[in-house]
Amino acid sequence: MLNKIKVLPVLLAICLIIPILGKITVNADYPIFYQRYSADPTALEYNGRLYIYGSHDVYKEGAGYIINDITCISTDDMKNWTDHGEVFNATTDSSWATLSWAPSVVYRNNKFYMYYGNGAGSIGVAVSDSPTGPFKDTRSGPLVSGSTPGVNPPSGFWCFDPGAFIDDNGQAYLYFGGNGESYIRVIKLNNDMVSVNGSATSMSAPRFFEAAYMNKINGKYYFSYSTNFSQGAAKIDYMVSNSPTSGFVYKGTILDNPPQNDYNNNHQSIFSFKGNWYIAYHNRALSTQIGLPSNVRVYQRNFCVDRLYFNSDGTIQKVQPTTNGLSQLKYVNPYSTVEAESMSQNNGIQTEACSEGGRNVSFIENGDWIKITGVDFGTGAASFEARVASATSGGTIEIRLDSPNGTLVGTCQVGQTSGWQNWTTKTTTVAGATGVHDLYLKFTGGSGYLFNINWWKFNKAVGSVTRTECESLTKSGTYAGNITSPFSGVALYGNGDACYNNYTFSDSKNYTIYVRGASNNSSTAKVGVYIGGTKAGTLNFAGTTASVQNVSFYTSAGTKEVKLQVDEDNGTWDAFVDYYEMTN
Incomplete structure (x- = not known):
C-alpha cells in the first residue's frame, strides 16, 4: 500500500511540485503538479499549448540521482496542468543510452526533437511526431560526445545539459557543457536535427556551471545559465550578444537561489507564451515540506514557474519568486471533454x-x-x-x-x-x-x-441557453472594435460605443442575460444592457480578470435589439466584452 503524505502550506514561487511515489495530502493552494519529482525544465509552445519537459527524479532513498526518463506536462491557461506521463525512457527508447538528464525540445520538420544528456558524458537525440511522445532515439550512439570535433574536453568537462536553439535564418545550434567558465560548447545542427555540422566552438561565461540556454529577443541573443558556488549560492545569470556564438557581454542575475532549494544549483528555461514572458526552474520545496533529510531531498526536485519582465533597455528584471504569481490566461470550458x-x-x-x-x-x-x-x-x-x-x-x-x-x-x-x-x-x-x-x-x-x-x-440544459459571441455583433460608436486580448471579443472605449444584434424572445416573461467581460485596468467598467431600446440594467466588471455578470428583466415576445453600450464612461477605464448568454 502506498502511504499518504501530508504537505504543509507552500510559501514560494508557483511551483509545479512533484512528490515521492506515494499518496499526497495537501493543505495549500500550491504546488500544482504532484505526480512525480521533476527538474531541469525546458518549455515548448505548440498549437496554443505550453509543454514543459524535465528530468524525472525517481525516488529511492540513499540511491542519489536516478534519472532515466523524461516527464511532460502541458497547459493552455498557466493554472491547470495536464499530466502526459513519461514520454521518453533512455533504457527502452534508445539502443545505447541509460540516462536522460536535462532535456531540450524543439519543433522542426513537422517533428519534435528531444536532446538529452546520457549522464554527464554524452548527448543523445530522440524524435517524435507528437509533443507528448513517444520519443525514440534511433541513432546507434550519441549525437555529441568528448570525441566530437571541437569539443576537446578539458579535465572535469561535463558533456551534458543540451540547449537547442533555432535562429531566425533557420540555422540550428546546440549549446552544452558544464563545470568551468570556459567549458561551454556550441555546435551547428544540420537541417535534419539529428546530425551535427562542422566542429564545436568554445564560449565562456562568468562562474558558468551548467544549464546552457539560448533565446533570441528583439534581435539580441540572450545566453542564460546556472552559476557555480564561488561567490555563494548558485544563481541564474545571463549574457547578451549580437551573435549566437561570440561577443557576449555579462548582464547580471535573473534569478537568485530560490527558496527551499538548499542553496543547490538550478536549471532554467526562458519562454514566451500568449504574450507573456516566463521562467521555469526547479527547487526542493516539496521534499523539504514532506520532511526528507537534506541528504535525500537534494535528489528530489520540482518544477517552478514565474513571470519574467524586461526593462526598456532590454535588460531582464530580477525575478521575485511568488506564492501565486501567475494569472490564469483563460477559463476552463466545462462543456467540452x-x-x-x-x-x-x-x-x-x-x-x-x-x-x-x-x-x-x-x-x-x-x-x-x-x-x-x-x-x-x-x-x-x-x-x-x-x-x-x-x-x-x-x-x-x-x-x-x-x-x-x-x-x-x-x-x-x-x-x-x-x-x-x-x-x-x-x-x-x-x-x-x-x-x-x-x-x-x-x-x-x-x-x-x-x-x-x-x-x-x-x-447545459437543452434549449434554455443561447450564447452569442460579441465579436459577431454589429458595432457602433466612435471607437468600438474587435479585440483578441484578453479574449476574442469587443472593446468599448467611450460613451456611445456599443455592440448589438436582434434577438427573438419566444414568450412574454422574465429573462436573464449573462455577459462575460472585464475592465482594462483596476477600475470598474460599466456596460449598460438595452433590450428593445430600453435600459434593463448595468453590468459592472471590476478589474482585469474576466467575470460573468448578469441582468434580469421582463420583456414581451418578439424580435428585439439586444445592445451592450457604454454610457457611464468617466475616462478612467475601457470595457471589454466577450459573449452574452440569454436564458429564461
Whole structure:
C-alpha cells in the first residue's frame, strides 16, 4: 500500500511540485503538479499549448540521482496542468543510452526533437511526431560526445545539459557543457536535427556551471545559465550578444537561489507564451515540506514557474519568486471533454497510462480530490458525466465549488465495471453551478481503492441557453472594435460605443442575460444592457480578470435589439466584452 503524505502550506514561487511515489495530502493552494519529482525544465509552445519537459527524479532513498526518463506536462491557461506521463525512457527508447538528464525540445520538420544528456558524458537525440511522445532515439550512439570535433574536453568537462536553439535564418545550434567558465560548447545542427555540422566552438561565461540556454529577443541573443558556488549560492545569470556564438557581454542575475532549494544549483528555461514572458526552474520545496533529510531531498526536485519582465533597455528584471504569481490566461470550458489528469491541485490521487489513450486518474481512495481552477459555467450546468472504471464496488464523485467541502451541486455514483480499465460513462443531474468557480471533484466511498476516472464534462440544459459571441455583433460608436486580448471579443472605449444584434424572445416573461467581460485596468467598467431600446440594467466588471455578470428583466415576445453600450464612461477605464448568454 502506498502511504499518504501530508504537505504543509507552500510559501514560494508557483511551483509545479512533484512528490515521492506515494499518496499526497495537501493543505495549500500550491504546488500544482504532484505526480512525480521533476527538474531541469525546458518549455515548448505548440498549437496554443505550453509543454514543459524535465528530468524525472525517481525516488529511492540513499540511491542519489536516478534519472532515466523524461516527464511532460502541458497547459493552455498557466493554472491547470495536464499530466502526459513519461514520454521518453533512455533504457527502452534508445539502443545505447541509460540516462536522460536535462532535456531540450524543439519543433522542426513537422517533428519534435528531444536532446538529452546520457549522464554527464554524452548527448543523445530522440524524435517524435507528437509533443507528448513517444520519443525514440534511433541513432546507434550519441549525437555529441568528448570525441566530437571541437569539443576537446578539458579535465572535469561535463558533456551534458543540451540547449537547442533555432535562429531566425533557420540555422540550428546546440549549446552544452558544464563545470568551468570556459567549458561551454556550441555546435551547428544540420537541417535534419539529428546530425551535427562542422566542429564545436568554445564560449565562456562568468562562474558558468551548467544549464546552457539560448533565446533570441528583439534581435539580441540572450545566453542564460546556472552559476557555480564561488561567490555563494548558485544563481541564474545571463549574457547578451549580437551573435549566437561570440561577443557576449555579462548582464547580471535573473534569478537568485530560490527558496527551499538548499542553496543547490538550478536549471532554467526562458519562454514566451500568449504574450507573456516566463521562467521555469526547479527547487526542493516539496521534499523539504514532506520532511526528507537534506541528504535525500537534494535528489528530489520540482518544477517552478514565474513571470519574467524586461526593462526598456532590454535588460531582464530580477525575478521575485511568488506564492501565486501567475494569472490564469483563460477559463476552463466545462462543456467540452476535460481530461481528468488536467488539474491545478490534487489530494491523494495518482495517474497512470489509460487503455483509451493518454492517462487517467487512478489509485483513488476515500477523501481524495482534484481541483480545476477557474471553470466558467456561464448561465448554468444541467448535468455532469464522467468516464470511469472500477474493479471494486466503486464510490461517489461529489461535485463541489470553491473548496473540497464547498457547495455541493451534484453527486455521481460509480459502480463495479469489472476492471480498472473497463470504462463506462456515468451521468447525473447538477444544480447551482453558474458563473466562474474553482471546481472540486471529491471522491468518497469505502476502504481501499475506489475507481479510476478518465475524463469528465458538464452539459447545459437543452434549449434554455443561447450564447452569442460579441465579436459577431454589429458595432457602433466612435471607437468600438474587435479585440483578441484578453479574449476574442469587443472593446468599448467611450460613451456611445456599443455592440448589438436582434434577438427573438419566444414568450412574454422574465429573462436573464449573462455577459462575460472585464475592465482594462483596476477600475470598474460599466456596460449598460438595452433590450428593445430600453435600459434593463448595468453590468459592472471590476478589474482585469474576466467575470460573468448578469441582468434580469421582463420583456414581451418578439424580435428585439439586444445592445451592450457604454454610457457611464468617466475616462478612467475601457470595457471589454466577450459573449452574452440569454436564458429564461
